[in-house]
Amino acid sequence: MENVTEFTLLVGLGSVGAGFLGALTGLGGGVVLVPLLVLAFGVDIRYAMGASLVSVIATSSAAAAAYVKEGFTNIRIGMFLEVATTFGAVAGAFVALYVGGSAIAAVFGSVLLASAYLSLRRRRESGPAGGPDPVAARLRLDGVFPTPAGPQAYHVRRVPLGFGLMFVAGVLSGLLGIGSGAFKVLAMDQAMRIPFKVSTTTSNFMIGVTAAASAGIYLARGYIDPGLAMPVMLGVSLGSVAGARLLPHTRPRVLRVVFAAVIVVLGVEMLYRGLTGKM
Amino acid sequence: MSAADQRRREERFEQFLGALLRVGVILAASVVLLGGVLYLARHGGEPPEGKVFRGEPADLRDPAAIVQAAAGLDGRDVIQLGLLLLIATPVARVGCSVVGFLRERDPTYVVLTLIVLSVLLYTLIFR
Numbered sequence: 164m165e166n167v168t169e170f171t172l173l174v175g176l177g178s179v180g181a182g183f184l185g186a187l188t189g190l191g192g193g194v195v196l197v198p199l200l201v202l203a204f205g206v207d208i209r210y211a212m213g214a215s216l217v218s219v220i221a222t223s224s225a226a227a228a229a230y231v232k233e234g235f236t237n238i239r240i241g242m243f244l245e246v247a248t249t250f251g252a253v254a255g256a257f258v259a260l261y262v263g264g265s266a267i268a269a270v271f272g273s274v275l276l277a278s279a280y281l282s283l284r285r286r287r288e289s290g291p292a293g294g295p296d297p298v299a300a301r302l303r304l305d306g307v308f309p310t311p312a313g314p315q316a317y318h319v320r321r322v323p324l325g326f327g328l329m330f331v332a333g334v335l336s337g338l339l340g341i342g343s344g345a346f347k348v349l350a351m352d353q354a355m356r357i358p359f360k361v362s363t364t365t366s367n368f369m370i371g372v373t374a375a376a377s378a379g380i381y382l383a384r385g386y387i388d389p390g391l392a393m394p395v396m397l398g399v400s401l402g403s404v405a406g407a408r409l410l411p412h413t414r415p416r417v418l419r420v421v422f423a424a425v426i427v428v429l430g431v432e433m434l435y436r437g438l439t440g441k442m
Numbered sequence: 443m444s445a446a447d448q449r450r451r452e453e454r455f456e457q458f459l460g461a462l463l464r465v466g467v468i469l470a471a472s473v474v475l476l477g478g479v480l481y482l483a484r485h486g487g488e489p490p491e492g493k494v495f496r497g498e499p500a501d502l503r504d505p506a507a508i509v510q511a512a513a514g515l516d517g518r519d520v521i522q523l524g525l526l527l528l529i530a531t532p533v534a535r536v537g538c539s540v541v542g543f544l545r546e547r548d549p550t551y552v553v554l555t556l557i558v559l560s561v562l563l564y565t566l567i568f569r
Binding site: 165166167168169170171207209210217220221224225227228229230231232234236238239242243245246249250253256264301302371372374375376377378379380382383384385386387388389390392393394396397400 | 550
């Protein structure tokens with residue numbers, strides 16, 4: 164690359180693509196962004212994580228504003244589970260400070276491969292799981308969401324399990340510089356049996372707060388480089404807005420397969436580099 | 443207060459949180475964009491910096507120092523101010539939630555949101 168302008172434009176373009184795909188597939192921009200910066204642009208993984216994390220705050224906050232309006236987001240569930248994700252994020256960010264780039268790359272590769280598997284797997288329809296949860300009743304987590312046939316009530320199950328999984332989601336977010344939205348949705352949709360649309364929008368609502376917890380630590384430790392974060396944050400935002408606009412007109416199954424193939428390739432490469440210590 | 447009143451009030455509050463997030467992101471992105479223009483105008487022709495991790499200098503790490511440095515209108519400092527505004531946006535949302543749950547007289551959630559807010563503030567001033 165010739166100069167800073169060229170580097171900025173290329174990184175910005177790559178980030179538009181990552182944000183676009185992230186919005187279309189619901190996996191978010193971070194999972195493809197960090198490997199892209201590391202593998203294609205040779206950026207140090209810590210700078211890549213810093214840039215990715217701030218872009219995650221931008222996209223999730225912008226989308227949350229729109230979702231809250233539609234009435235799917237359950238603010239109480241979000242606020243309650245944020246206790247778990249923020250503590251997890253702080254723990255993850257501290258671990259990231261003390262382990263090397265290779266270890267982070269190896270974990271990242273494994274998470275990419277797991278995400279590919281999860282995005283392709285056919286989703287099990289969530290039936291009722293056990294009786295009503297007393298913790299959910301105590302915390303008034305049960306809610307109502309809009310359907311074409313009118314408002315429908317739902318109950319939240321297995322709150323302690325969901326809370327524990329959210330802590331893990333927070334750790335992954337702080338350790339890898341991603342939003343870990345896929346994992347959050349898994350915890351809410353599969354473990355807590357919250358309706359899918361409520362799970363995805365509430366997960367998105369929580370991502371910004373989770374990411375802000377580790378971003379503070381990244382910032383204090385000098386992981387956030389303005390020259391890199393600027394094109395990444397602007398590019399990912401632009402790409403995800405475009406992706407969200409296009410979403411109703413796409414065939415999600417085809418997209419998922421394409422995206423899964425991309426993250427498998429990135430995952431194998433990250434895992435290889437991590438395990439061979441080439442970071 | 444009837445249940446319907448309570449629900450309407452909660453809804454209005456949720457809309458307010460949404461608007462707060464939108465304004466925060468737009469403001470932060472504008473500042474980052476301005477900083478980016480300044481940065482490229484001054485440094486755009488230079489060779490790209492090394493990608494080896496050195497960590498950012500102290501004035502790009504500490505919130506108070508970032509705000510001070512940005513007044514000098516150097517591109518990198520202005521971008522960092524925009525990123526700081528972005529990180530502060532969810533923190534502000536949690537802070538407003540504390541007030542919201544206070545008004546709803548919901549002590550459990552006041553405590554929960556205060557815990558989250560303390561963690562976030564701790565990380566921002568953490569060294």
